[in-house]
Amino acid sequence: MEFSIKSGSPEKQRSACVVVGVFEPRKLTLAAELLDNAAHNHISDIVRRGDMEGKAGSTLLLHNVPGTLCDRVLLVGLGKEKEFGDKEFGDAIRSAVKTLNETGAFDGTVFLTETSVRKRTCAWRVRQAAIVAQETVYRFDQYKSKKDKVRRPLRKLTFIVDRRNELAAAEEALKQGQAIAEGMSLAKDLGNLPPNVCNPAHLAETARELANEHKIDCQIIERDEMADLGMHSLLAVARGSHQPPKLIVLHYRGGKADDKPVVLVGKGITFDTGGISLKPAPEMDEMKYDMCGAASVIGTIKAAALLKLPLNLTVIVPASENMPGGSATRPGDIVTSMSGQTIEILNTDAEGRLILCDALTFADRFAPEVLIDIATLTGACVIALGHVASGLYANNDGLARELLHAGDEAHDRAWQMPLWNDYQEALKSPFADMANVGNRAGGSITAACFLARFTKKHSWAHLDIAGTAWKSGVDKGATGRPVSLLVHYLLKRLGLLS
Template identity: 80%
Template sequence: MEFSIKSGSPEKQRSACVVAGVFDSRKLTLPAELLDKAANGYISDIIRRGDMEGKAGTTLLLHNVPGTLCDRVLLVGLGKEKDFREKEFGNAVRTAVKTLNETGAFDASIFLTELAVKKRSVAWRVRQTAIAALDATYKFDQFKSKKDEVRRPLRKLTLGVERRNELGLAEEALSQGIAIAEGMALAKTLGNLPPNICHPSYLAEQAQAMAAEFGLGCEILERADMEKLGMHSLLAVAHGSHQPPKLIVLSYQGGKAGDKPIVLVGKGVTFDTGGISLKPSAEMDEMKYDMCGAASVLGTIQAVARMALPINLTVVVPATENMPGGSASRPGDIVTSMSGQTIEILNTDAEGRLILCDALTYAERFEPDTVIDVATLTGACVVALGNIATGLFANKDALARELLDAGDEAHDRAWHMPLWDDYQELLKSPFADMGNIGGRWGGSITAACFLSRFTKKFEWAHLDIAGTAWKSGADKGATGRPVPLLTHYLLQRAGKLN
C-alpha cells in the first residue's frame, strides 16, 4: 500500500473515498462536520434518521455525497468520546481500512488522524495509523491453492493532518510507522510458516538475505563453532533433531564506531515437541510459534535499518528444534554452559532458557550497552498475564521503566514482574550449579531468575511473550509483538520519537 500525508479540507479531496468519524451518540467529528456543511446537512440528516449511532466498530458508506469531490464517504463509529483512547483509535483505523478494502476503492483519504487522542501527538497518530492499516491488510495465504482474492484492494491511503506546519513531523512518523509495520509483517510471516519450512537453516538464510539487502553484518555459527565455544547447553536441546542448530548474528552500524551496541537476543526454537518431556498432542501444532522471539528481533533490526536510526544494534538468534530421539537429552542430564556454570536438565521442555543462556553469554563479547532477550518462554506467564501484556523482567529498574514507557507509547504493553533473589532458591540442584526448572509455582519468575545468572556483566531485560506472540482460535496466527515495543524503545534511545 502506498501512503502519503496531506493538509486540506475533506470535502475538497478528489479520491475514491473520504473517511471521517462519528462518536456515539451521533456526534460528528470536525472532518465529518465539514463534509456535512458542504453537503448542506445531507450527512447529519441521514444520521438523524437512525442509519448510524456511532458505536465502535460500525461503518456507514455513502455514495455521491453532494458538495464533495470524492466518490464515497465512509463514516466510522468511534464509540463514546470520553472513552476514546489509544485502543479505540487503533480499532477505528483497522475497521476503516478493512471496510475500504471491500468497497472497491483503490485510494482513500483518511481523516481519523485528525482526531484528538489524550496525551498523543500528531506524529503518534500518523505512526499508529500506518501500523494499524498495514496490520489490517496483512494476509498469510501462500500455502493455499485457491486464494481469497480482494476484488479491488486498497492501493493508496492519504492521511490528513490539520496544519501545514505539522507536515514535516507527520512525514517522518509515517516513514517510521511503515518500517515498524513491515518489521511486524516479517515477524508474523516467519512465525506463521510451517516448521517443515521454517527450520534453523531457513532462519539463517533469511538473515543472510536481510544482511545483503540492508548492508548488515552477518555471521552464522554452526554446530562445530558452538562446540568450540562450549555452548553445551544450547547443543543439548539440538541433540534430538536431524536439523542442524544455528547461532545467527546480525549487526547494524548506524551509530558512531565506538558506541556500544544494544543487543537483542531472540529465542529461535523452530518447533518444540518438549523433547523427552513430550508435550500433549492437543495444539502442539502451535509450537511452530516457539521461534517468535527470533522472528521479532529479526523484524526489529529490519525496521531499524529501514528507519536508518543512529544507533548500533546487534541481534543474536540461537536457532534449533527440540525433538525426541535416541540422542535427545534426558531429564537428569547435566550440561556445562558456555559460562562454565553447570545445569541439571530436570525437564527437557524447559529448553528455551537452555539455548538463551549460552546466547546471553555470547553477547558479552559485544561489550553491550544493554541486552534484551525476547522469548516465548513459559506457560506460567500466560497464566499470570493472559494474552494482553508481555511479562517484563530486568536487572535495572530504569531499563524496565524505559521498556514499559515504550510499550505504552506503542500500545504493545508489558507488565513489570519481580526478579527477587528469594526466587533463586527454587533453582537449587543437589548435583549441579542449578536446575533448569524451579517447580510449579512462579514459573515465569524462576525462568527469568535462571537467565539472570548469565547476565551479570551487562544491563539486561527479559520479555516473556508466550501469551502475546500469537493468537489461537478463529484469528489464529502470529501477532508480530513485541516488534512495536522494541522499535519504540530504540526510537527513544535514538532520540527520534515525537
C-alpha cells in the same frame, strides 16, 4: 501499500473514499461536520435517522454525497468521546481499512488522524495509523492453492493532519510507522511459516538475505564451532533433531565505531515438541511459533536498517528444534553452559532458557550497552498476564521503565514482574549449579531468574512474549509483537519520537 500525508478540507478531496468519524451518540467529528456543511446536512440527516449511532467499530458507507468531490464517504463509529484512547483509535483505523479493502476502493483519504487522542500527538496518530493499516491488510496465504480474492485491493491511504506546521513531523512519523510495519510483517511471515519450511537453516538464510539487502554484517555459527565455544546447553536441546542448530549473529552499524551496541537476543526454537518431556498433542501445531522471539529481533533489525537509525544494534538468534529421539537429552542430564555453570535438566520442555543462556553469555564479547532477550518462554506468563501484556523482567529499573514507556507509546504493552533473589531458591539442584526449572509456582519468574544468572555483567531485560506473540482460534497467526515495542524503544533512546 502506499501512504502519504497532506492537509486539507474533506469536501475538496478527490478520492475513492473519504473517511470521517462519528462519536456516540451520533456526534460528528469536525471533519464530518465540514463534509456535512458542504453536503447541506445530508450526513447529519442520515445520522439523525439512526443509520449510524457512532458505536465503536461500526461503519456506514455513503455513495454520491452532494457537495463533495469523492466517490464515497465512509463513516466510522468511534464510541464515546470521553473514552476515546489508544485502543479505540487503533480499532477505528482497523475498521476503516477493513471496510475500504472490502468495498473495492482503490484509495482512501483518512481524516481520523485529525481526531484527538488523549495525551497523543499528531505524529503518534499517524505512526499508529500506518502500523495498524498494514496489520489490517496483512495476509499469509502463500500455501493456499486458491487464494481469497479481494475485489480491488486497497492500494493507497492518505492521512490528513489539521495543521500545516505538523506536516514535517507527520511525514517522519509515517516513515517510522511504515518501517515498524515492515518489521512486523517479516516477523509474522517467519512465525506463520510451517515448521517443515521454517527450520534453523531457513532462519539463517533469511538473516543472510536481510544482511545482503541492507548492508548488515551476518555471521552463522555452526554446531562444531558452538561446541568449541562451550555452548553445551544450546547443543543439548538440538541433540534430538536431524536439523542442525544455528547461532545467527547480525550487526547493524549505524552509530560510531566505538559506540557500544544494543544487543537483542531472540529465542529461535523453530518447533518445540517438548523433547523427552513430550507436550500433549492438542494445539502442538502452535509450537511452530516458539521462534517468535527470533522473528521479532530479525524484524526489529530490519526496521532499524530501513530507518537508518544512528546506533549500533546486534541481534543474536540461537536456533534449534526441540525433538525427541534416541540422541535427545534426558531429564536428569547435566550439561555445562558456555559460562562454565552447570545445569541439571529436569524438564526438556524448559528448553528456551537452555539455548538463551549460552546466547546471552556469547553476547558478552560485544560489550553491550543494553542486553534484551525476547522469548516465548513460559505458559506461566500466559496464565499471569493473558494475551494483552508481555512479561517484563529487568535487573535495571531504569531500563525497565524505558521499555514500559516504549510499550505504552507503541500500544504494544508490557508489565513488569518481580525478579527478587527469593525466587532463586527454586532453582537449587543437589547435583549441579542449578536446575533448569523450579516448581510450578511462579514459573515465569523462576525462568527469568535462571536467565538472570547469565546476565549479571550487563543492564539486562527479558521479555516473555508467550501470551502475545501469536493468536489462536479464528484469527490464528503470529502478531509481530513486540517489534513495535522494541523499535519505539530504540527511537526513544535516540530522541526521535515526537
